[in-house]
Amino acid sequence: MAKQKSEWFDWIKALLIAFALAFIVRTFFFAPIVVDGPSMMPTLHDRDQMIVNKFLYDIDEPKRFDIVVFHASDQKDFIKRIIGLPGEHVAVDDDVLYINGEEVKEPFLTAQKQNRMSTNSLTSEFKLEELPGEYKQIPEDHVLVLGDNRNNSTDSRMLGLIPMDQIVGKTSLIYWPFDRMQTISK
Template identity: 65%
Template sequence: MAKRKRKKNEWLDWVKAIVIAFIIAFVVRKFLFTPIIVDGPSMMPTLHDRDQLIVNKFNYHFETPDRFDIVVFHATKKKDFIKRVIGLPGEHVAVKDNVLYINGKKIEEPFLEEKEGDMQSYRVLTENFTLEELPGNYKKIPKNYVLVLGDNRSNSVDSRILGLISLDQIVGKTSLLYWPLNRVQLMGE
């Protein structure tokens, strides 16, 4: 009888441990971190198609995105995109002759430089635009919105097509590229 009771208790302990593990995993994935796989070349040369990253869903509950953060956002109800924050609330953004201007001031984009070992050239070929020419016809980026662009500007569906992105659409900031192993790196460091 005692042996049977011990087996039953052991079985219940295992069930409890598994249930607790699933609850913890659910909470971590829902509120703290989630994986994402890059789909397409729009973030080349920084991110490659099929790169796997961890998205920090937690930090934007306490702070707003910074310029050049790489963020994941809900582009549609079924599709998340990964792009780089370029323009912040209250700013005017323009690109002329492949040069980014924020409020009329030239801004360097060092992440667009070719990296040693890149197989292809991803020259920045951004057609000239101003904020007023984008969907919404804004003169300045409104409060609670950002302008995002892909690093591979000639092959990216971003704010030039989608318009400005609401902070409510942002899932989180990329924090770790973990696959493939030869490209493991902390993002934004």
């Protein structure tokens, strides 16, 4: 009887430790997210399930073209791509991205640009000064984000610049559905 109680106690202890570890990992390191909507098409599809690395930006700086999850409101997280970094000026003219006046290629948009109707622009023209906040350059601890589906994305063009403390983390791994399982690179 004592052996049976000891066995139960060991099982309960193991389960409590497992739940505690799962809670710590999910709270501080990694979390699942489900893509909601078409704003990141064709890179990400509606209902793709991904893993968010929540601690990366505690040890490293964000990089241009990272795909990030951020708090758009108290109830809603968005997933977008970092386009502009602190200290930079961003503009789009005739579907060309300019960072500090220099043209920057966006390889993830190549297919979309080739398949669009010649009269339709993929990204409406804008300058950083025209966005909410009217900044001349992106301030420290902020980034400019855009969705890959530029004509159907609520991003920095409407929301303004995103403070770094609103970023949940970086995501690059699609784990569901299985036929779309992949690591997203730029």
